[in-house]
Amino acid sequence: MTETTKVAGAAAVSLSGIGKRFPGVIANHDVSLEVRPGTVHALVGENGAGKSTLMKILYGVQKPDEGTIVVNGATVQFSSPSDAIKHGIGMVFQHFQLADNLTVLENVVLGAEKLHGIGDKARAEVRRISEAYRFELDPDELVEDLGVGERQRVEILKVLYRGASIIILDEPTAVLVPQEVDALFDNLRELKREGNTLLFISHKLDEVRAIADDITVLRRGTTVTTVKPDEVSQHQLAELMVGEELPSPSTAESTVTDREVLEVRDLQLTDSLGRAVLSDISFKIHAGEVLGIAGVEGNGQTELVEAVVGMVKPTSGTVELSDEDVTSWGTRDRRESGVGYIPEDRHRHGLLLDAPLWENRILGHQTREPSVKGPWINRDGARKDAERIVEQYDVRTPGIDTTARALSGGNQQKFIVGREMSGEPKLLVASHPTRGVDVGAQAAIWDHIREARRRGLAVLLISADLDELIGLSDSLKVILRGRFVGDFDPKTVTPQQLGAAMTGAQATEATGSGQQAGNVRRSDHGDGPTDLSTGGDA
Amino acid sequence: MNILRRTALVLAAPVLAIVVAGVLTSIVLLTVGDSPAAFWETMLSWPENRSLVNIINEASVLYLSGLAAAVGFRMNLFNIGVEGQYRVATFAAALFAAQAFLPGVLNTVATIMVAMLAGAAWAGIAAVLRVTRGVSEVISTIMLNAIAVSMVAYLLRKTGSREGQTIVTDTIPESSWVPGIPLLPDSVTDVYGLAILAVIAGIAFSVVLNRTRFGFDLRATGGSESAAVASGVNVKRMVIYSMLLSGALAGLIGMPNLFGVSHNYGSTIQTGIGFAGIAVALLGRNHPLGIAGGALIFAYLSEQANPLGILAGISPEIIAVMQGVVVLCVVIAYEVVRRYRDRLEQRSVAEALDASGPSGSGGSSTKEVTA
Numbered sequence: 001m002t003e004t005t006k007v008a009g010a011a012a013v014s015l016s017g018i019g020k021r022f023p024g025v026i027a028n029h030d031v032s033l034e035v036r037p038g039t040v041h042a043l044v045g046e047n048g049a050g051k052s053t054l055m056k057i058l059y060g061v062q063k064p065d066e067g068t069i070v071v072n073g074a075t076v077q078f079s080s081p082s083d084a085i086k087h088g089i090g091m092v093f094q095h096f097q098l099a100d101n102l103t104v105l106e107n108v109v110l111g112a113e114k115l116h117g118i119g120d121k122a123r124a125e126v127r128r129i130s131e132a133y134r135f136e137l138d139p140d141e142l143v144e145d146l147g148v149g150e151r152q153r154v155e156i157l158k159v160l161y162r163g164a165s166i167i168i169l170d171e172p173t174a175v176l177v178p179q180e181v182d183a184l185f186d187n188l189r190e191l192k193r194e195g196n197t198l199l200f201i202s203h204k205l206d207e208v209r210a211i212a213d214d215i216t217v218l219r220r221g222t223t224v225t226t227v228k229p230d231e232v233s234q235h236q237l238a239e240l241m242v243g244e245e246l247p248s249p250s251t252a253e254s255t256v257t258d259r260e261v262l263e264v265r266d267l268q269l270t271d272s273l274g275r276a277v278l279s280d281i282s283f284k285i286h287a288g289e290v291l292g293i294a295g296v297e298g299n300g301q302t303e304l305v306e307a308v309v310g311m312v313k314p315t316s317g318t319v320e321l322s323d324e325d326v327t328s329w330g331t332r333d334r335r336e337s338g339v340g341y342i343p344e345d346r347h348r349h350g351l352l353l354d355a356p357l358w359e360n361r362i363l364g365h366q367t368r369e370p371s372v373k374g375p376w377i378n379r380d381g382a383r384k385d386a387e388r389i390v391e392q393y394d395v396r397t398p399g400i401d402t403t404a405r406a407l408s409g410g411n412q413q414k415f416i417v418g419r420e421m422s423g424e425p426k427l428l429v430a431s432h433p434t435r436g437v438d439v440g441a442q443a444a445i446w447d448h449i450r451e452a453r454r455r456g457l458a459v460l461l462i463s464a465d466l467d468e469l470i471g472l473s474d475s476l477k478v479i480l481r482g483r484f485v486g487d488f489d490p491k492t493v494t495p496q497q498l499g500a501a502m503t504g505a506q507a508t509e510a511t512g513s514g515q516q517a518g519n520v521r522r523s524d525h526g527d528g529p530t531d532l533s534t535g536g537d538a
Numbered sequence: 539m540n541i542l543r544r545t546a547l548v549l550a551a552p553v554l555a556i557v558v559a560g561v562l563t564s565i566v567l568l569t570v571g572d573s574p575a576a577f578w579e580t581m582l583s584w585p586e587n588r589s590l591v592n593i594i595n596e597a598s599v600l601y602l603s604g605l606a607a608a609v610g611f612r613m614n615l616f617n618i619g620v621e622g623q624y625r626v627a628t629f630a631a632a633l634f635a636a637q638a639f640l641p642g643v644l645n646t647v648a649t650i651m652v653a654m655l656a657g658a659a660w661a662g663i664a665a666v667l668r669v670t671r672g673v674s675e676v677i678s679t680i681m682l683n684a685i686a687v688s689m690v691a692y693l694l695r696k697t698g699s700r701e702g703q704t705i706v707t708d709t710i711p712e713s714s715w716v717p718g719i720p721l722l723p724d725s726v727t728d729v730y731g732l733a734i735l736a737v738i739a740g741i742a743f744s745v746v747l748n749r750t751r752f753g754f755d756l757r758a759t760g761g762s763e764s765a766a767v768a769s770g771v772n773v774k775r776m777v778i779y780s781m782l783l784s785g786a787l788a789g790l791i792g793m794p795n796l797f798g799v800s801h802n803y804g805s806t807i808q809t810g811i812g813f814a815g816i817a818v819a820l821l822g823r824n825h826p827l828g829i830a831g832g833a834l835i836f837a838y839l840s841e842q843a844n845p846l847g848i849l850a851g852i853s854p855e856i857i858a859v860m861q862g863v864v865v866l867c868v869v870i871a872y873e874v875v876r877r878y879r880d881r882l883e884q885r886s887v888a889e890a891l892d893a894s895g896p897s898g899s900g901g902s903s904t905k906e907v908t909a
Contacts, residue, residue: 309768310770311767311768330770330772331767331768331769331770331771332769332770332771332772333770334770335769335770336770341768343768348762348764348765349764349765349767349768350765350768351762351765352757352758352761352762352765353761353762354761355757355758355761359754362754363758363765363769364768364769364770365769366751366754366755366758366769366770366771367751367770372751375750375751375752376749376750376751377748377749377750377751377753377754379749397887398886398887402883402887403883405880406880406883406884406887407887
């Protein structure tokens, strides 16, 4: 291993000509990247653009097939993460690697006992780092008592404790709520001020523009360009990532009719502990109308969707489909009467991962043509219709005998959307329909929803992407702690106003002062998608 | 080419498992000072016709047992209770058949129905407990096995009569017996007439699972319960149905012997078939053809082990060891092969999409899947 010697003025990290191939896939090719010391360098790209592979190479988890890595002026070759740590490179993973039943101190020293022992010396060091960067962590607190933001700071502290000065953060904001994102950014600025170098992986462009000094765009496994955040607009940046004109979710003209498709009245739901999860939920959706529900995750959206689809029984209240009381109906009956359902977690609720695509075509349509004939499975019908979905919805797959697991997240989602649109549903319940999906697939999904809406589909849309909500919806409601706390007109509402309502601040106050509104992910262009992908799993 | 590769992958795991189990068994024999050569000579010698018939008979019974277990497995239900269901059903069937409510063949058919109902009812207890009270079917079926064994013994004592060393129920009227099939010459035993039940059950199993809505719901629930719920499957109902089905199949296990050979239920009834069925289902990957292969292998090993003591001076119990090792190995081997296949498939997807060009419509042109 080469000795690390700091060369003045040299880049903290310099990658050139990096290539990495997996069987049948080129993950990286000809990647070149220059990271200036003491800066925040963002790495952006769509899912599958090769960001993670590149960072794994830099952290010694993967070995590159070609190219050179220069750290602080010295050429290095890493064969394991411990080599990387020796050269001052640390990585904070998206999924925390902490033991809940241990204290902060114990988690930090775990595996690094040789540095400062495990006693008072280590405790003093943890305290020193925590104070230096204002992490506000108590070394003796149990990790299970910490919030998500604090846990993340423990992860960063772990890396600093091991002497890292170049820190890779893999989508650190994916797990954070807006306030925590702000706090994290304060920490990152502090880290930068102390001379650390930060590599920040993300696909949330507003965040990237807020924190980064340099932004490198990755597309299809290679570096496209490196830009300064103030030189490009968010829209331009997104186009660099995609390599083409960006789609917009906005719908042209209203297609709302006065035919009621779904009416929910006074829905209440209490969980097993007797807490109210949903209270006084009432709304109507008409044919050709998209009703968007905005809210910070975990405020009852999941339960609302499950109550509408029939997966949970409400404690009280009624659900009516086309003026028919379906409150006591199960999921199958509701689906048969024309409810399509795009679940928020496609792996858990949307697919049989180990079954071929054509069998997945039958899922949710077990009682309807063309997948069945009477009590029999209609193989030909299901296969033919699976072919149709693959074609119409541009699902990239070698064929319909491929298992669902083998497809990328975006293609899985396109298949689900195609399936749920089959058989002319009258109501579509779409929960985060474009989460974790790349921009191309997102545009296609939006188009399909718009097209079906034009034909009279009623849509209940739940999303964390405010631009998607504003762009697709005909009316908007905000849900907070299981209650609707506001109605908005998507034509006039701003993301700030929505964000304020979502977090419980009064809309009137929030528009002026930044605190709450600033937390909300928003775009500079009302028509461009900000949150290119919120989910980590592609 | 494609099919060849697929078949090779399917067969790789069980073949690998049997080879490894053979090696391990040989090591055990060497360690205790027995001769592996003599062992293999006996095991691999071509069975006599009499033995062949026994293998077929044993395999047909194991096959029914394997199917019963597989119905549960396909839905992630662990029906350990096949043994108990089989005992209860066979006993009930013997009692019913001996009453001769119906003449001749009608009595036979009705008795088979009774056996299926009795097996289903016994399995149904576990199903109801699971659905209404959340009792794991693993626990309840194990308990029900113990209860079944004791209860049948108790009832046998009450209703049966002593015949030599054993207690037996009344004999079935001769008009309802099912004659054996003299498949091979110069064999003292015939193939069970009701071995045909195994064939029928195997075909029915395959058709129901792969071609019907019910089978799809069952497999979907096994594949992902959460996805099944979201698709509208009533999982509780499926638990009840599949346990009943499993129990009904378990009820068939005793029929070939009851109508073909013993003609009554006695305290010498063959034990352990229900548990062997679980192993056979695992070995055959819950696939109707696979289970048939597993049943034949297990039956072959058991039958060939009989002369081990006389010919090779090795205790035949070694074969139970080998059967156990086969099952352990096969579980591991399937997992290894599955991972390999997943990787192959992912690679072929990537290749196909690469070939169609990054912006090309990979969806419209259907390509060959090579995994």
